[in-house]
Every structure is written in C-alpha cells, then in structure tokens.
Amino acid sequence: MSSIKHHITKDGSSTLYSDVFEQYYHNPNGAVSESRHVFFETPGLVDQLQMADAQLSIFEMGFGTGLNFLLLLDYCSKLNVNIPIHFYSVEAFPVTTETIDAINYEEILEDDVYKPFLKTLFSSLQKGWNTFSINTHPTIELHLFYGLFDELSAPENKIDFFFHDPFSPEVNDELWTAETFKKLKAMANINSVLSTYCAASKARAALAKAGWNIARAKGALGKREMTIASLNQEKLSGFKRLNESRLIERLDGGDFD
Numbered sequence: 511m512s513s514i515k516h517h518i519t520k521d522g523s524s525t526l527y528s529d530v531f532e533q534y535y536h537n538p539n540g541a542v543s544e545s546r547h548v549f550f551e552t553p554g555l556v557d558q559l560q561m562a563d564a565q566l567s568i569f570e571m572g573f574g575t576g577l578n579f580l581l582l583l584d585y586c587s588k589l590n591v592n593i594p595i596h597f598y599s600v601e602a603f604p605v606t607t608e609t610i611d612a613i614n615y616e617e618i619l620e621d622d623v624y625k626p627f628l629k630t631l632f633s634s635l636q637k638g639w640n641t642f643s644i645n646t647h648p649t650i651e652l653h654l655f656y657g658l659f660d661e662l663s664a665p666e667n668k669i670d671f672f673f674h675d676p677f678s679p680e681v682n683d684e685l686w687t688a689e690t691f692k693k694l695k696a697m698a699n700i701n702s703v704l705s706t707y708c709a710a711s712k713a714r715a716a717l718a719k720a721g722w723n724i725a726r727a728k729g730a731l732g733k734r735e736m737t738i739a740s741l742n743q744e745k746l747s748g749f750k751r752l753n754e755s756r757l758i759e760r761l762d763g764g765d766f767d
C-alpha cells in the first residue's frame with residue numbers, strides 16, 4: 511500500500527499526506543492559497559517578477575508535488591513575465607506518476623499542460639541534477655536535484671528567493687538546522703529573501719545562528735505568523751524584526767534540545 515495519500519484542502523486544491531512523515535504536504539486549509547501567500551506575495555516575489563529586467567533564481571527546499579513551480583508558471587503567464595528564471599529544487603523521495611494523476615492543480619491553475627509535464631518529469635528523474643523546460647514558458651528552466659539536501663551541490667547561480675518548504679521541524683529536523691541554513695546562506699546573494707510557513711522559535715534560532723536576519727510576517731489562512739529572512743536587513747524593513755541574539759542564546763543554552 512502506498513505511504514502517500516491524496517487529499518483535497520479547503521480551497522479545493524490537492525495536497526498529499528505522507529504516512530512516513532505523518533504530515534500533509536501543504537496546509538489542509540488551502541494548499542494553493544498558502545503557497546501564494548508564503549512564497550510569492552509576502553517575500554515580494556510577485557512584485558519582483560513584474561519589475562525584474564534581468565534574470566531571477568529561486569531555490570525551493572522540497573519539490574513535493576511541484577505545486578510551487580506550477581504556481582511560478584501561472585504567475586508568469588498571468589503577468590506576462592518573460593525574463594529568464596532558474597528554478598532550483600531538491601527532492602529525495604519523489605512521488606509516483608500515479609500519485610500525480612490524482613492531483614488537481616491543472617484545474618485550479620487552468621492549464622492542461624501541467625499534468626503531462628509533471629508526469630514526464632517524475633518518470634524520467636535521474637539521481638543528481640536534472641534540467642527540464644516547458645514549451646509554454648521558454649525562458650524558465652527547472653533544475654531538480656534528486657537526492658538528499660545534504661548531497662546537493664550548489665547551483666551555478668546565486669539565489670534571489672528561497673522557498674523553505676520542508677515538512678515541519680518536528681518530523682524533518684535535518685532541514686531546519688543551523689548547518690542547513692548555512693548551506694543556503696552560501697547559495698545566497700546579499701539581497702536574497704528566504705520565506706517559510708514555519709514560525710517555530712527553534713527554526714528561527716537556527717536561521718539566526720547561521721547568520722540570517724529574521725522577521726515575523728502574517729501567516730496564511732488564519733495562522734498567526736510565518737518567518738522571513740535575509741542577509742540584508744533593509745529587505746526586512748516592512749516586517750516586525752526578531753531578536754537574533756536572544757534566539758541564538760536560547761539555542762546555545764539548549765532551550766530547543
């Protein structure tokens with residue numbers, strides 16, 4: 511029996527439930543709504559897509575169903591964005607094409623090429639980096655690393671936006687450590703913005719320990735908070751800043767062990 515089950519969230523979009531991690535891939539109150547809020551609207555990516563005249567690079571932690579990549583394609587279609595975009599992502603446990611058959615993003619995003627694209631992708635993945643392009647968006651490249659984040663070799667381009675989207679720290683601990691955020695920092699440029707749905711102090715402390723400036727932002731769909739980070743404090747000027755030194759003290763003092 512498969513360890514991954516399909517589920518419809520409250521905004522009508524699909525998510526999956528992993529029996530191994532004992533967690534949904536997205537917020538059960540709305541997969542598409544939360545992803546738009548956390549990764550596209552709050553960190554300013556929607557604005558950046560419309561302003562940027564050069565190229566953009568995005569790194570996603572955890573490709574999962576491919577929803578965030580499909581949302582990027584959807585924004586680019588609707589906003590008429592034609593700049594070169596490199597979307598990097600990592601996935602150690604890819605889903606099967608049968609699982610992809612069940613998800614409904616092509617209905618929500620009204621595009622009938624998305625499902626065949628994902629099915630081809632999941633049936634042809636090789637260990638290490640894989641590059642895919644999609645006919646409808648010739649300026650966008652997807653670079654998907656099939657393997658553990660620990661094994662990932664840094665992408666060629668410095669990253670402008672990080673979508674930090676693993677399972678929660680309770681069940682996916684290795685992706686919320688200071689070492690992980692240090693590795694992301696090495697992939698960043700000074701103006702990069704990292705966003706995550708997670709508001710846990712332990713995750714924020716690990717980000718601070720790795721040298722990121724951090725702030726809280728309004729969470730999606732009734733969640734009180736999410737977290738946003740940058741190496742450039744000015745990028746966080748519209749948000750309520752957190753006390754990095756205090757969080758590091760608590761981490762070093764064993765508060766989160």
Ligand SMILES: C[S@@+](CC[C@H](N)C(=O)[O-])C[C@H]1O[C@@H](n2cnc3c(N)ncnc32)[C@H](O)[C@@H]1O
Nearest residue numbers: 572573574575577578601602603658659676677
């Ligand atoms: C919450 S889901 C990601 C959801 C995804 N962004 C989407 O929109 O569907 C987390 C993903 O991270 C993957 N993952 C967990 N631990 C990992 C690791 N150490 N390295 C790489 N991928 C990992 C899981 O298999 C899962 O697909």
